[in-house]
Every structure is written in C-alpha cells, then in structure tokens.
Amino acid sequence: MYQILKQIYKTGIKTETPPQADEAMRVDAQRLQQEILDVFGGALSIRQVDAGSCNGCELEIHAVNNAYYNIEGLGIKFVASPRHADLLLVTGPVSRHMEVALKRTYDATPEPKLVVAVGDCACNGGIFGESYATCGKVANVIPVDVVVSGCPPTPTAILQGILTAISARK
C-alpha cells in the first residue's frame, strides 16, 4: 500500500486541458436541438461500438481514458449498454456482418441521442471502402452528428469530436 501511495504521489497530476469544440466537425445541424443539450448538461454516457474497425481507433479511444486526457474528469464515461447511453461512438467501416448489430444498438439507445463517427473508415469507408463485405461509412447505416477523421484520430481529436457533439451552437 505504501508503495502504491508513494507512486501515486510521485506521478502527480498528468491531466491536460481539454480541447475546444470545433463546429467544422458537425455534420447535421438539424439534429442538434436545445433539448438534447438541456438533457445531457455536463454529464454524458457513451457506448462505443466497433462496427468493423481494424482496432486502431479503439486504441485511441482507450487512450482518452488515460490520465493525460482523463475523459472521466470531464463528466463523460463509457457505459456497458446502449440503454444507458446518450451518445454512440462508432468506429470502422460498417461491416455487413455488423450492420444489424449496429442498427439494433442505435435503436436501443434512448432519445435524445447523438452519434459520433470516429476514424477515416467511419467517416468515408477509408481504405476498406464499400464492398461485398462492408457498407462503408457509418452514415450509410445510422444517422451521424459529428465525424472525427484520422487514421486513427488522436485522442485530442476524439475528445474534440465528443465535445463538439454536446456543446451548444454559438
């Protein structure tokens, strides 16, 4: 126990200032309603869905949970069920084998809900494109509010995308 406490003390606080929201990342202005913002306030629950990614984007989504980005410190947490979620964070080109699962996850998420597509594949199909096996971008399967490009996007960009989705339009 002493060793753990000593290590925590020596490590100190690593958390950095979060990025600002970026309106350029927003896709569909209509879906953003004051009601959504009122409901979510400063606390948000996210359900992450890998709909076909190479696992690269997942690595960076893990990283937003580390001490540097400390997403939980902003009142945002990842939850185990879509029924508890306000926002879906979706990665990958949507594989056709995941199409039904993604739609069902979306349907299971209570309104009002937001969708952030993470990574080049989720934004436009990426290197895998559309084929016999993939539906391409996430917006081909469920409505998307914000897209975060990058292969994979940095944790800062992912955080920025999430914050954009929930921040009020200026």
Next chain:
Amino acid sequence: MPIKHPNLKLTRLTDAVPAWTGDIAPEYLYEICQQVRDGGGRLVALWGSDDRHQGGGFVLHVTLMNESGLVCLNVPLPVEHPEYPDISRIFPAASRMQRAAYDMLGIYAQEGHDHRKWLRHGAWHSGSFPLRKDFDAAASLTHEPEDYPFVHVEGQGVHEIPVGPVHAGIIEPGHFRFSIIGERVLRLEQHLGYVHKGIEKRFESMNLQQGAKLAGRVSGDSTVAYAWAYAMAAESIAGVTPSSRALWMRALLLERERVANHLGDLGYLGNDVALSFGFAQFWILKEQVLRNNAALFGHRYLMDKIVPGGVTVNLDVEGKNIIERECDMLEQQVRILRGVYDEHAGLQDRFIGTGVVTPKLAAQLGLCGLAGRASAQAWDARVQFACAPYDKLDVQMATYRNGDVAARAIVRFGELFESLRLQRDILVNLVHEDEAPIPLEKLPPNGLGIGLVEGWRGEVLVAIHTDAQGDLTRVHPHDPSWQNWPLLEHAVVNDIVPDFPLINKSFNLSYSGQDL
C-alpha cells in the same frame, strides 16, 4: 531441406527467413503434415487461391514450420471438385482455417469433422465465394438471417449466456456463447467473423504500395508487424534486400510496438482485477511512448513507416537520446510497478491459477506467440528464424510453464524488459542517413513471397502471390489469433464467468486480424 518426401521437390525462396516451397498432390498432403507434426513441427497458415484465370485450377496453400524453417506447400485442386484431405486431425488449428477457405473460395476438406460456415454470416449467398476471380459482388448480396448452429449443452442446471457481438467494453465485436452451471463455465463457443471487411479481396484491386497501407491495417495494434511481413514478402519476390539501416530501423519500430502493447495490456490486466492504479500508471507510460513515436516518427502507432524496399523514417542523434531516456525511464518505472503487482495479494489471487492452458494442451492444439510462451511453447521467430537484424541481437526468449493469467503477465514483463534492452542495442547500430527505400514499383510475375515477423502477439505471416503481369493476385495476411482463439475456449472451462474478461484480456487476441 526441412521435409523429405519422394513426391515433394522443394525450392528455396530468396527470403529473409528460411523458407521453401513445393507442389504436392492432395493424396500426399496428409502424410507430409503427419511427418512434420511427428517431428515437432506446427501449422502456421492455410489459405487458398484461384488460379483458373491463369490456366490453373484452385490451389490450397499450407504453410508448416519446423526447426529448419517454413515450408509452403502448394496443393493443386481440380476445378470440378476442389477437395483435399482434412488436416485438422493432425493440426486442430486447421479446422477454422479450412472452414474459412471454404467460405471464401469454395475449396473444402474431405471428411472434415466441422463443416459449419466460419467467416460467412448472412451477407453473401452460400453458393458464392468472394475470392473466386469470377465472384459477382452485386449478385451475391443477401440478408440471410443469422443462424449459426451452436453446439448446445444439455442437462440439469445448464443454461446459456450469449455475449456479443457488441461487447460491454471498448473491444472489437465477436460472439461468445457460454454454457454454464451455477457460476462455472462448462463450455465456451466462439463465433467470430463480425468484422470481416473483405481485406483479402481488397488486396487484389491494389498495387504494391496501396497493399502496404492495407497490410498495416489488418490489425491496427500490430501495424508494424504486418507492414514488415508484407514488405518482407514483396522483397522476397523481387529478390532485393533493404539496406541494413532500414532493417535496424524496422526492428526498432517493431520493439516499440511490442513495448506499447505490453504496457497497455499490463495496465488493463490490473484494471480487470479492480486495481485501477495499474491502469492509470501503465497507461501514463504507454502514452509517453506513443507521444515519442509521434514526435520522432510522425505517427503514434507507426503506421505506414515500413514500406516495401525500406522505411520512410529516420532518426538523428537527438532522437536516439530521447529513446534512450525513455528506455531508462520505463525500465525504472516498470520495475516499481512489477513490484506492486507481485506484492498485491488481491491481484495475485485473481491471476494465479485462472485461465490455465497446460503445456500439453498448448502443444496439442498449437498455441503460439506470447500466450504459447506462457505455456512453455518455446517458439519466437526472432530467435529460431532470426532475420536481419535479429541475427545480431541474440534475443532472449521469455517463457513460463504455468499457462495461467499470471504466466501471461510474467511473459509480458519479461518481453518488455528484453525489448528495452534490444532498443538500446539497436540504437548503437542504427546510423543516421537520409536514404530512400529501394524503389519497388512492380514485382516480378508469377512469384510467391512469404514474410514472417514476430509481432507482440505472436508470429504474423503475410504471403503474396503475383500473376503473369506482376500484380497482386492473392495476398493472405495471417494472424496468430487464428491459432490462439480456440485455446481461449479451453482456458475458461471451470473458471467462473466473471473471470472471462480477465482471461480474454490476458490473451488479447485480434478479431480484425482473423476476421479479415
């Protein structure tokens, strides 16, 4: 010569690892596999190709490994009845690969004990095969309902827990069907293939350089290993060897990928037994490695830095100093954290004796890579088939016998420290020179190249076949997860359901790498 058989004539490939190839009629495949198995050899990969457009038929490719090196057997199959002897009785790991070969190409094992579909769910018709050259994507589309025939366990008190494909954490999708009594797992059956995104078909429409990018995205956490294996296969066909600087650089990147992944896994193993201190600490260290990667090489996960012919990055003296300081810092910090893990009774209680794969079972079923080494399977491509520059590095393999979660953590610690030592050695040999990769616009026609790289998870193989024009006609990336997923089904038996996330994380297998 690694295999002697009167009907098999092997030719040596000009490869960075010792590799041979030869044609063999289907009727001799079984006895050759048996011979390799009896000699302590293993199955590395199995895939098929469609050579009809080149005047051939279908061909089954089976890559075996023994202490001499790799042997890629090409088994020509008749077009009307493309069947071959079932080798899963010799190498159980072949079963899923054979099922995938049927789903993708329509070639099948005679008398195979399991003919259920594997990579195909309901997205394309059962009679159409994506890797056939005459595959019609538009005509094959369907929305068949999912009807995978799981094996049901019956009896008093048995019930099932279906999990997935969407999992509770930030993980790739897959389905797990638990049959349990009380809390104990009686049986686990996996159903994978959810992230099948047509990678192998995609390769066929790409040129060599585009293919390198795609290879780096077969499994994002192993991008360096895949990119190197792909480059190695291409260089083997072209008969070129990259500069020694490029090879030292590749090894540096590969060891950095290993360090980053092991740090992340060790953090999550702590987290999964409610020691969130472990997650916080290890992920601070991992983030520092990733940030150094971004600063020195321009990408946190080192994607697209290895290309056929060489590397696209360089490292100056200041960069070397940064890595040296990072190694020193990691060495010191990880020693402290290992001390905490070793002394933590709660953590050790959950780790020890959980998710056991005995060395006997591991050998029987072909467990490989990191998980294999934790169950006394002493295979590491950096040691047995040390391609340059590993031939000058004298890699010390980390092995353990217990085969439980604790053993897989111990092997990770061992490999982490060894990777730090290797990085320091590599830095001494790495010269700073602005040098472009060897230009490899196009590969020679009708070639076969094999790349084998010991990634952090295990051995990654990439095979490239070129056609008469020198274009990519078939590329098969093979993840060690193919071999290791079936062992996870065994590892959880008799453990309790809440231990499954911990056991799963201790293997940390790739879904994308095996779903392709």
